[in-house]
Amino acid sequence: MPREEVTPPGKVRGLWGWLSRSFKGEKMRTTTRLAGVACGTAALLAFGAGPALAASGSVHANLKAIEGNGVDGSGTAMVKVSGTQLTVTMAAMGLLADQPHAAHIHYGSDARHECPTLSDDSDDNGHLNTSEGVPAYGEIVVSLTKSGDTSPKSGLAVDRFDTAKGGKISYERGSIKVSSAVAKDVLSGEAAVVIHGVDYNDDGKYSGDAKSDLDPSLPTEATDPALCGVLNKAPEGGMDTGSGGAAGGQNNALIALGGGALLAAAGSGVIAARRTRARA
Numbered sequence: 001m002p003r004e005e006v007t008p009p010g011k012v013r014g015l016w017g018w019l020s021r022s023f024k025g026e027k028m029r030t031t032t033r034l035a036g037v038a039c040g041t042a043a044l045l046a047f048g049a050g051p052a053l054a055a056s057g058s059v060h061a062n063l064k065a066i067e068g069n070g071v072d073g074s075g076t077a078m079v080k081v082s083g084t085q086l087t088v089t090m091a092a093m094g095l096l097a098d099q100p101h102a103a104h105i106h107y108g109s110d111a112r113h114e115c116p117t118l119s120d121d122s123d124d125n126g127h128l129n130t131s132e133g134v135p136a137y138g139e140i141v142v143s144l145t146k147s148g149d150t151s152p153k154s155g156l157a158v159d160r161f162d163t164a165k166g167g168k169i170s171y172e173r174g175s176i177k178v179s180s181a182v183a184k185d186v187l188s189g190e191a192a193v194v195i196h197g198v199d200y201n202d203d204g205k206y207s208g209d210a211k212s213d214l215d216p217s218l219p220t221e222a223t224d225p226a227l228c229g230v231l232n233k234a235p236e237g238g239m240d241t242g243s244g245g246a247a248g249g250q251n252n253a254l255i256a257l258g259g260g261a262l263l264a265a266a267g268s269g270v271i272a273a274r275r276t277r278a279r280a
């Protein structure tokens with residue numbers, strides 16, 4: 001019975017036997033066997049080199065008012081990364097009501113990975129425009145539109161951004177496709193969420209003679225940054241209820257176990273536990 005010779009040992013034997021009986025012929029059997037080998041290799045790689053292959057996890061930002069831009073607001077943002085898909089949840093308040101607010105994830109490999117301060121006000125006008133913030137937070141890498149394209153090209157797609165009804169934004173969007181490089185940058189803890197749109201003259205709309213540094217057809221109020229927060233790997237103090245060490249202890253234990261891979265695998269669970277605790 002030469003055909004029996006290709007039957008592999010062990011647990012898969014039953015399945016293999018079924019497959020062999022189902023698909024008569026050497027060619028199909030060879031293909032099936034090769035597929036089995038490929039799966040085995042993939043599984044080995046996934047467990048052996050997890051963090052390098054599987055870019056998954058969550059980052060979180062506390063959004064704070066940009067210095068000099070007259071916004072009395074705040075917010076939070078959470079970005080869940082699964083491979084090359086992002087799910088972004090964002091909540092903010094204190095924004096100019098009922099006007100479109102461009103919002104982005106910014107990143108620059110040579111940026112400072114922080115939110116700008118008045119020391120970045122290179123034209124010394126007392127406000128920070130979007131360009132003046134770039135040395136701090138980098139360029140747009142994802143546009144947080146409500147529909148359609150989410151690439152940097154949609155950075156000023158004002159008709160597709162949230163209009164902050166009552167000054168509040170409550171945003172959630174999943175399946176935001178990014179490159180693996182952007183996914184990695186977002187997970188690095190060095191990207192930032194920026195919500196734009198301010199009202200220097202308090203007239204309830206985007207107005208004034210100063211033109212936007214991004215699009216001269218718009219007033220600078222429409223595009224100057226309002227809120228900003230760096231997407232950290234762990235929630236900042238503000239999210240922590242102070243109950244202390246359980247989540248941190250869990251992290252430490254995982255690190256002690258030697259596990260970048262283990263930590264990455266457990267990451268989403270740890271974050272979920274923290275969120276639950278923070279809300280409690």
Ligand SMILES: [Cu+2]
Binds near residue numbers: 104
């Ligand atoms: Cu932006």
